[in-house]
Amino acid sequence: MNACCSTPTAAAAPDDINVSCRAPLFVLFGKAVGWLVAASVLGLVASLKFHSPNILANCACLTYGRVHAAAVNAQLYGFAVPAGLGVALWIIAQLGGIRVVQPGIIAFGAALWNIGVLIGVIGILAGDSTGFEKLEMPRYAAVILLLAFLLIGVATLFTLHDRRERRLTPPQWFLIAALFWFPWIFSTAYLLLTVCPVRGVMQPVIQWWFGGNFTFVWLSLTGLAAVFHFLPQFAGRTLHSSQLALFTFWTLILFGSWTGIPASAPLPAWMPALSGIATLLTLVTLISVGVNIFHTKQGGRVSSETSSAYRFVLFGLGMFQLAGLMRIASVLPPVSAVTNFTWFTVAQAQLNSFGFFSLVMLGAIYHIVPRVAGAEWPSAKSVRLHFWLAAVGILLVAVPLALGGVAQGFKLLDPAIAFQDVSKATLPFLRAATTGELLILFGNLLLAANLLGLVVRCFRAKLVPAFASVTAEMKFAEVKP
């Protein structure tokens, strides 16, 4: 990818680039939004169990352990990865000033990925889960997912390689790393957990290593790439400092990849200790992102056209910082003694995967789709409403869970309080969180409806004239001998 092998060709026209993204992004985003809705439905079913344990109790595939795992996997693999890949592809094509090189392969990979997720989620519901958190999808689904990711990833790298604009900007660094990160951690984890399984606690070690690298490093690489690309653009500014972004990048991949092993783990003590120190050091990553975006935003002006997408991305970045601080807090020994094994950790995970990553991706999708489709969203109001539903929803999920988790942690530390009383005391918090999940679901449904409307509108715009031309009355001219 050196400058020597590039030929000084003019960048493709923006419209051309958007059109070339149409097919792959249509599949990636369409399926992602479908899974987003599915994940919130599954999550809601899981949380209903805390209103009455007897709800849907007679069906094996709807038992809490299965539905909960299915919801988490649908959220991460169904939505997060394809949405991230779609945004990555669009950013790489835009910044490179080039049409997507292999749109067909990417669209095929995206369809394959979707089949993998479908098989995986059905597998989990049918009881074929591997039993490892965030890696519950059975092996046969994981093979499809890996293959699909490689197809999409390699084709995206081809587009990157052929870019007209040779200079690489911060979002591209993050995306290159992300494209390479996922297949490594995913294949390693499945290889060592299901193909030739390691023994004993080595299994959770691999699971934690993957968990840290996926939910922290991969989501941050992709999410921050979108933040660094869109926020300056929406604010009508350029990114304050590339050097600072480089610092963010290095600290994220250097320290982030060592996070994930909880302090209480039954392992030789150096592992949780090292992981804890690495997690503490990610504070510099958070600070560098904050400083960079703060200076970028200063004096910027957001046009009304992009204000909805801007809100999504900015709020998502806020949640990135909050989830990051919670992650750091929960490795400090006095804090982890309380928060470990409680709902606090769930609140942190939700803030990270939905509050940060999904909101940033939603902002990006709301911005990208009209440009790629060449048509406006049918309802601009529903975009604004979705932001509020998602933002209030995630706070209504995370705040009660975090507070309830801390209360639960303190009670667990006091053996005088019977365990039943500890869990009973968490119920009001869990039930409050269900309200948040409901809001999130409504928001996701709005997006699905909006997207469906847009697709129908696009097709109609093309089909109606085509239909009209096909069915137009033919004019007969009398043939006279």
Add this chain to the structure above:
Amino acid sequence: MNYGPLIFLTSFLALSASWFGFVLTPQIQIGRQPQGTNSINPAELYPQARPGLAAQGLQVYRANGCAACHSQQVGQTGTVIDVRLLEAGTNAAAVAAALVNANVGISTANAAGLLTGLPKTILSDVSIDVAKLALKALEAPGAKGEIKISPVGADIARGWGRRRTVATDYLFDQPVQLGSQRVGPDLANAGARLPDLNWHLLHLYSPQKMVPGSLMPPYRFLFQVRKIEQQAAADALRLPKEIAPPEGYEVVPKPEAVALAAYLVSLNANTPLFETPMTVAPATTNSPAK
């Protein structure tokens, strides 16, 4: 950073570092860990592979995502070392004097009083050096004593285990189900706490009946309600009237339910190990879940 390959190389190095640190090194250190031995009775190898039915039960546990709510790891905040005097021997005065002379925090005034009402704890929560010193002082004039090491912590006080769990405890399970949540109680020692297989079957069928106020959903799909033919099946659940099936019907556990209950009964990580020093009390009581 204008070169793609450079970015690739940096990422590659960063991820390799973490791979070496958290995949390869742990594998070298504990990946081929041998079976441990009971530190009190070195002839006993620990852990033993689970019996066949319990091993099948682990797969039921995995399939239903039980680990979403139940952890299987006991924590411990430290150990408390006590010195217990078992017999004062024939020369009580010499023992009292030796205790005072050993300078372990016992004064002349209360030394004599310590020798009555045996066996009793004469020093509690001391360092191992002080405890050894005191024991030596006791044994010189012919008294008998012991050093008692007890793991402490909230989990242990709850009766979830007698010591913290360590890597050795999970040696033979596939998959290892450590869990990360305590929506329900920790199960690392479920079998030690509740060794009755039938209790587990009833609890799986109707958790609220066995543990009032429990949040656990019932696992009725692991059971079959069927018409009684000729005579009731031997393994039919004996259910209280409120949750019993209609007259002429019985509830029979499916093989999965029996396997799962056998697995739960097999969960016991209380064996004393080198890495978790503790004194084993002679009699154990099976206290119910707290």
